[in-house]
Amino acid sequence: MKLGRILIAGYFLVGLLYAVYAHFWGPEPFRSFAFHLGQGVLWPVALFPSLGPVIAGIVVLVFVAVLMSS
Secondary structure, three states: OOHHHHHHHHHHHHHHHHHHHHHHHOOOOOOOHHHHHHHHHOHHHHHOOOHHHHHHHHHHHHHHHHHHHO
16 A cells, blocks of 8 residues: 555544544534534544634635636
């Protein structure tokens, strides 16, 4: 297996484990598993809240770059 595939699989495995943990023992156990699975995809933002604005800024810059290139 290539290193990129291993890293991507590891990222999603950590996200799945985070979703299971948050669903059963997290601060919002009344939420659905689908909600926690969505959080699991972006688990670094859920675990480190200060990364949220950084990732949002990157997304905005990419969006502006795509609009400018069209």
